[in-house]
Amino acid sequence: MGRVRSHTRRRPRANPRGVLSVRAGGFGFVQTAEGAFFVPESRMAGAFDGDLVELAPLPDRGFREGRVRAGGSSAAGRGSAQESPAARVVRVIDRAHDVLVGRYEVADPFGVIVPEDPRIPYDVFTMRADNPDIEDGSLVRVRIATFPSRNAAATGVVEEVLGRADETRASIDVVIARHKLETAFSEGAFAEARSAKLDAGGALAEGYRDLRERFAFTVDPADARDFDDAISLELVASEGGKASGVFAVGSHSEKASVLSDASQQPARGGGASSGMRFVEGRAPASVRWRLGVHIADVSHYVAWGSSLDVDARRRATSVYLADRVIPMLPEELSGDLCSLRPGAVRRTMTLDLYLDEAARLVAFELYPALIRSNARLTYDEAGRMLAGSDAAEALRDIRVRAVGSPEPAGLEEDVAWRLRELSRIAKARQGARERAGGLDFDTVEARVRLDAEGRPAGVDLRRKTDATALVEEAMILANETVAAHLRDAGSPGLFRIHERPAADGLAGLAEVFEEFPWFSDIDARAFVEGEAHALQQALAASAGRPEGGLVSSLLLRSMKRAVYRPECGPHYGLASAAYTHFTSPIRRYPDLVVHRMLKALIGGRPARFDEEVAALPWVAEHSSEMERVAERAARESQEMKIVEYLEGFVGQTFSAVVSGVAAYGLYVRLDNTAEGLVPLRALGEECFELDAARHRLTGQDSGTSYRLGQRLAVVLTDADARSCRLDFKLATIERKGRRP
CATH class of the missing domain: 2.40.50.690 (OB fold (Dihydrolipoamide Acetyltransferase, E2P))
Structure with missing residues (x-):
């Protein structure tokens, strides 16, 4: 009825x-x-x-x-x-768009902008008389004045001419224009950057410690251009507090009295030191290692309210695009005077972390210093040494050696033992963080490899390794220590806050994960409530399975975004009670602010300090927003170049994982992270039922089912870099294609 x-x-x-x-x-x-x-x-x-x-x-x-x-x-x-x-x-x-990039077409009395994005089918009209010099066929950025309606077309104002449309197809310039990224510094900022000087003698007179004899080095990606951080590691004592001669070789020889000596060093020039601070319940006699984290002292060159500061504050972050970097600071600072290049004397904010045998923090000291990095290593070179490859061969690949560095054999020993011990410390720190509830996602970063003409030549996948982990764990500990120091001192600051994920989002994932047998061993209630150990179990149980990468990706997407705030709060993902960003002031404005707050805490408040403190809420909100803009632009630039690269693979068969299920088809993700659509019409001669809760499509006649995490063989049928679009169909015959 x-x-x-x-x-x-x-x-x-x-x-x-x-x-x-x-x-x-x-x-x-x-x-x-x-x-x-x-x-x-x-x-x-x-x-x-x-x-x-x-x-x-x-x-x-x-x-x-x-x-x-x-x-x-x-x-x-x-x-x-x-x-x-x-x-x-x-x-x-x-509205998602108030600015568009498109091709300018002359149609007197109008100049008509046809959007480059094919998903926006509305032309934008401008008056030709307002821009008589723009050539037909130019690529322009237009700001929309009125949006289209049933009775009227869209109108706008041309803000910038980017070049010829036929020369800039799939160009990163389009991404820059779309996200309104600043590419030019003010004349005042350039003038201040050009006039900046190191002045090592003046630094020592101001109270900077002279650490130029301490062995320090950097470990970064091969394509890194600026080096914010260097690390050092020295043996302080063996068990029982006695001096150890095990590592008394060359430049890393230390005496057992280093801890007490450091705590008694007077700070010249006004006392620029936080002093030795011990962690409650940890005995000084248990100290074994001094881990030095040396961060570029950008705040010395960029004062609050200066032209450099205004430009950096507005940008808030460097933007790392597929073919270039848009730096937060001019090249004179970001690529030179503030970059911890091997052999160059540099000002730093140094944090000495004193650790026991179990890699627990016993004490720390924070102060400005002069250092000279001894070597630059790439992650690949460090990884080869940690894996037991020929260290001498790996060191031959080191990009630059310090002036006056030891002979290769000495340099090998100086670097190799430190890498091994840093890796051991990192693993201990990772284990402790995991026990506290920290989450470690299995993420893969795709970076397009470009040739000399900027054309994509391949896709490199970057995963977490022992080499990346040893740097990451040192920086996490430094950030936690600085955050707790600011909090406990009642100092103003910018803190990194990460809230617990929303239960409704995790409930949706639980329905999806119930399709997998391993999820039955996990407490679903605890999972939905966001208990970190339940999420850890899901990540561990799915690791190594076909759906493992997708599970990690979906869980990561369910997390709330970490943001900056002027009040201290917990960081859920890292299981930290206090966290900040201290380690990258060349490329992140909040780190620069934190350096200024630390200097005010240990050396006295400068002029206009209260003005900067009053601006912290706005700086926190603006920095959080600009971080999102930079991430979107970076991701879009990589996707554009990956699709451009895949244009040469149309017709080839690939292995893919179903990453999304929609009413109009399946989203699939290739192993190189590229994602595209298998439209419904490519699934077969039948109707399909959508189970939205379980993210599943099922054929009404055959019962054939497609679900999240399922691995399929697909054929690339179309690739359009202009719209970042990939279309696929199911492969009916298994055949091998070139690997992208």
């Missing part, structure tokens, strides 16, 4: 809302709390891809644009994926 629907409502029903995802055919889909809705091209109401929109359901009167069964005919059946209910856009709640 049919159900009778009442036409009266007891209370008004809110319209569904969600983010509009536009497909190449002009139609779109919106995922809402009520489910997925199909939006015909004619019912967009001027909405752009990425806009947050409000929808009104439409009667099913043939709005089937794009909703076709695999064989090409329209499908029947309300529950099928291609039969997502149709809706129209009622209004745009929040």
